[in-house]
């Protein structure tokens with residue numbers, strides 16, 4: 365019996381909508397998880413994040429083990445208490461961030477060893493240590509196995525090596541995690557853009573058995589088209605009665621097209637990172653608020669939104685804040701963008717429940733990409 369029941373309430377084609385029930389609260393799927401890398405969703409308070417409708421946020425093993433250290437977070441009561449977020453948290457296992465953020469790093473069968481991008485200190489991350497950090501020290505609700513995300517493009521032989529290492533680390537992660545009744549462990553499918561490798565990765569993960577399955581190795585530069593081609597088959601290799609989490613994705617159109625192919629959960633830094641740089645995501649596509657055409661535009665980003673950042677502030681004021689490099693601009697636009705991503709997943713959940721997802725998918729693309 366899985367520790368977290370996953371109840372699929374409706375399907376429409378390959379799209380599903382449901383609820384992942386956890387001790388800290390229900391996660392409505394399709395779900396977008398705001399990224400809270402260093403124990404904060406950047407530029408937002410936890411109350412603002414909650415206000416957007418987010419049911420779960422992401423934390424990061426890599427960042428928190430370096431600063432303030434996982435042991436200190438533990439001494440301070442764990443990640444939920446430390447950052448005052450009492451709903452579910454999913455933590456990534458750290459390997460991906462090591463390869464993309466740290467200085468010198470070495471990857472062997474045993475571990476990833478690397479130097480901190482913060483102070484150059486040396487660190488070792490094994491599947492066992494990553495589980496200890498996530499499950500015992502940070503206290504996250506959804507724990508990710510340690511994996512190797514192979515860079516794109518990859519030769520098949522290289523992709524196979526990474527997939528096989530990740531599968532061996534999946535077993536070590538599961539053995540280290542053991543059985544727990546208030547936390548769950550997700551395996552991560554690898555295999556780059558090779559169907560046979562993705563199938564084999566999935567078979568190995570299913571043999572080991574996980575409470576949920578992530579699709580890794582995408583959103584690494586392959587582009588929307590190539591990602592969708594992998595998603596035409598990759599989700600279907602995973603158990604249909606467990607959540608499927610597409611890591612690091614993505615733009616609004618990526619979420620819609622991935623939901624159409626059977627994905628349930630997403631995380632991406634895009635809404636917060638682009639918000640800090642003046643890009644607002646809307647039903648009509650992204651807009652750059654620094655553009656002079658908004659200088660005296662008194663309309664809000666979305667008058668129909670229940671998010672104050674979307675409903676109550678004029679584009680002219682938001683543009684002013686960015687031109688003046690006022691911190692409030694970054695706060696309001698991060699808040700608006702996260703609220704938009706939550707409104708998008710809520711609209712998809714409703715469309716699937718009402719059997720009209722294909723129409724939603726067509727209408728969204730026409731309006732959002734229409735230009």
Ligand SMILES: CN(C)CCSCc1cc(N)cc2c(=O)[nH]c(N)nc12
Nearest residue numbers: 399456460513580581582583611612
């Ligand atoms: C804040 N987020 C960007 C971090 C969580 S998602 C990071 C992340 C992104 C992508 N694209 C691929 C992978 C992957 O293959 N494996 C792991 N462990 N993490 C991944």
